[in-house]
Amino acid sequence: MNKRVLRTIPYKNAGRNIISKAKRISYIKHYIKAETKIIDRKITLVIYVYDRNDLINNIEKPIFQVFITKNDYITRDLRNANIKWLIGRLESLIEMNSVACGDISTENVLNKYFLNLKYKSNGPLSNIIIFQHQILNKRLKIKHNKIKKRIDNKMKEVPKLPKNFLNWIDKKALVNSRYIYYTYSRKKYIDGYCTYCHNNVKVTNPKHRKEGICPVCGCKITFLSIGKAKKVFDIGHVAILQKTKYGFVERCFLVNKSYYTDFKNPDIKMFELTRNFYEGKKVYHYEYRDFKNTGEHRWCEGVINWYLKNTVLYSKNIDTVLSNTIYKYSAMKMFAQRYEGAICNTYLYLRYYLKYPFIEYIVKSGLYNIAYNYIYSYGYGTSLNINGKTLKDILGVPKEYIKYLKDIDATNTELYILRKALECGVYFKSGKELREFNEKYNTTYSNIAVKVLEFAKYSTIYKVEKYIERNMINYKSISNFLLDWDDYIKNAKELEYDIKLKSILYPNDFKKAHDRVVELIRNKKDAEQRERYM
Numbered sequence: 001m002n003k004r005v006l007r008t009i010p011y012k013n014a015g016r017n018i019i020s021k022a023k024r025i026s027y028i029k030h031y032i033k034a035e036t037k038i039i040d041r042k043i044t045l046v047i048y049v050y051d052r053n054d055l056i057n058n059i060e061k062p063i064f065q066v067f068i069t070k071n072d073y074i075t076r077d078l079r080n081a082n083i084k085w086l087i088g089r090l091e092s093l094i095e096m097n098s099v100a101c102g103d104i105s106t107e108n109v110l111n112k113y114f115l116n117l118k119y120k121s122n123g124p125l126s127n128i129i130i131f132q133h134q135i136l137n138k139r140l141k142i143k144h145n146k147i148k149k150r151i152d153n154k155m156k157e158v159p160k161l162p163k164n165f166l167n168w169i170d171k172k173a174l175v176n177s178r179y180i181y182y183t184y185s186r187k188k189y190i191d192g193y194c195t196y197c198h199n200n201v202k203v204t205n206p207k208h209r210k211e212g213i214c215p216v217c218g219c220k221i222t223f224l225s226i227g228k229a230k231k232v233f234d235i236g237h238v239a240i241l242q243k244t245k246y247g248f249v250e251r252c253f254l255v256n257k258s259y260y261t262d263f264k265n266p267d268i269k270m271f272e273l274t275r276n277f278y279e280g281k282k283v284y285h286y287e288y289r290d291f292k293n294t295g296e297h298r299w300c301e302g303v304i305n306w307y308l309k310n311t312v313l314y315s316k317n318i319d320t321v322l323s324n325t326i327y328k329y330s331a332m333k334m335f336a337q338r339y340e341g342a343i344c345n346t347y348l349y350l351r352y353y354l355k356y357p358f359i360e361y362i363v364k365s366g367l368y369n370i371a372y373n374y375i376y377s378y379g380y381g382t383s384l385n386i387n388g389k390t391l392k393d394i395l396g397v398p399k400e401y402i403k404y405l406k407d408i409d410a411t412n413t414e415l416y417i418l419r420k421a422l423e424c425g426v427y428f429k430s431g432k433e434l435r436e437f438n439e440k441y442n443t444t445y446s447n448i449a450v451k452v453l454e455f456a457k458y459s460t461i462y463k464v465e466k467y468i469e470r471n472m473i474n475y476k477s478i479s480n481f482l483l484d485w486d487d488y489i490k491n492a493k494e495l496e497y498d499i500k501l502k503s504i505l506y507p508n509d510f511k512k513a514h515d516r517v518v519e520l521i522r523n524k525k526d527a528e529q530r531e532r533y534m
Contacts, residue, residue, distance in 0.1 A: 001074050005040045006067055007083055013060035014050045018102040022055035029098040031055070033062075034109040042069050045113045047128070049094065050102070066090055068128075070117065073135055089132040099125055144292060151286065151299050157244040158251070158275065165314065169238055169255055170268055171196075173312040175341030177234040178221045180214060181263050182206050193264060194221065224263075232259040238270070239346060240314040241321040247279040248321045250346045252308050274308060275299070276347060280326065281354065283347065309376070313344040327353065331363040338368040348375050356386055358394050365391055366406050373412040383416060397422065407431035414438050417449050424453045426461050441478070451482045455489075458499050459506075467506050474511060484514055491517040495524075 018031050033048045049064040064086075065076040075093065077084040086093065101107045101124060110124030119127050182192035182203060189202040197217035206212065206223040214221050224232065234257045241248050252274040258267045277284040287302035318333040330353045336344040352375045353359050362371045374384060388394035391402060396419055405415060408431035417438050421428060428434045441449035455464045468478060475481040488510070489499060495517060497504045507513035 001067060001069065001072050002040050003085055006076065009039060009046065011062050011065050011078060012048050014055060014102065015060065018050060019055050019058060019060065022052045027098065028052060028100045030094050031100055031102045032106060033102045034106045036109060036113060044069050064093060068131065073132055089136060091129050091132065096125060096129060147301070151301060154277065155299055158249055159242050161240065165240060166268065168314055169270065173238045173341060174234060174236055174255065174257055177257050178219055179224045180206065180212065180221045181224050181226050181229070183226050195263060195266065196221065237308055237311040238314065239311045241318060241346065243321050244277060247277065247325060250276040250278065252311060309345040309348060310343050311345050312341055313346060329360055331360045335363050335368060335371060358386065358388060361391050361394065366409060369409050369411045370415060404428065404431035404434055408435045413442060420450050420453050424457045426453055426456050448479055448482060451486060455485065463506070471510050488514045488517055491521050495520055
């Protein structure tokens, strides 16, 4: 509708009759008047809406001026001096159940207008609601068709899946869906069937749901008793990158593998959930879901699904797809292939690679766990130097110790412990020794290993560990002993004892020594308090 023409149409005041009604009838909140006009060569129904609060104060000016043609409607907001146009239905602006026609003339105008549009006699106000609903649906259909066309054109860029993709899902991605089915028997060698290599095998002493190794293909499997495992159903998420006209697309799938009918011929189904188009630094997200709550399931413009972060990425074509893009040096292929069935969320990885390019150095150095922890914790809880220029600077350890971290593919915790050890003058001889120390003291409370290292500042790690072992007879856990020992050392320092003396650091009777320094500290504080009040 031509707003420039519509704004020249004057509004009508309410008149005395409507003001009189408003003052007498309190439950009617709004009154309307209507007339038909030829505007811009179209027969137009013009409706004026008056607020009762204005009318009882003798204000005759309408609050809305509604223009309705055969195929459209628009509302002019007259409540403010500035012209404002509203495309919402009248029903959304006022309560239609508390509206009345101002006079008989208005009812006749409304009935005649909607009768010409082939509307049934539902009542003048009901016809306004029905008409605007129909126009709104037409508007939405036009708008939705534009969006669908835009999406469909984008989806035409997506190439076909490689022929080996389903086989890759079965053999490589679903690593936790490998079983040996067997029938229980008292024999030493029991007949079984491996779902991974598809061979009949002989196994000894299998236990239902226990892990094992296939004697033929050597892969890690789970034993399943045929009598107990009748409904085995595995799910997972996989993704693949493919080149497009302006970059590449990441396609994510939900995969179901069912052994219900025949465990020798499991049924594999995949459902595509998201498509993320990478074009330069921009990412355009699409999801397969209900389109605008219409009940039609199709591709929709959407946001990234964080629940898909546990995704196994098809890695054969990564380097080819990422060539000639800003991600070509990201080392994502190495990260995706770090072990069979490795989790690699493309969106998170590439997002953090752009923000923190040092991730490339870490991955290429084989420090996959540190890279994984940094990416999947969104950078929180880690202590990497993001401004470092070399691996030594980024990790915060001397160059000669980086090999230790590489040898064991160290975790963030192990990196932190190595730093703390060097700070306390403790020098591990290998990455294996670092890991063993972490596993020994870092299983229950994360600060146990750190406490042990802090005690080693005063002596040697060997003597500290021996003293801990000796005193565990009187304690239920290492953490409880370390808390008491830490408390003892703090008190000893306050009493100005020389902590480096063996007799002070490692008292023969720890309980007795601990209680004695506690008592001395208490006496010291009592004496200080008496002096203060004398």
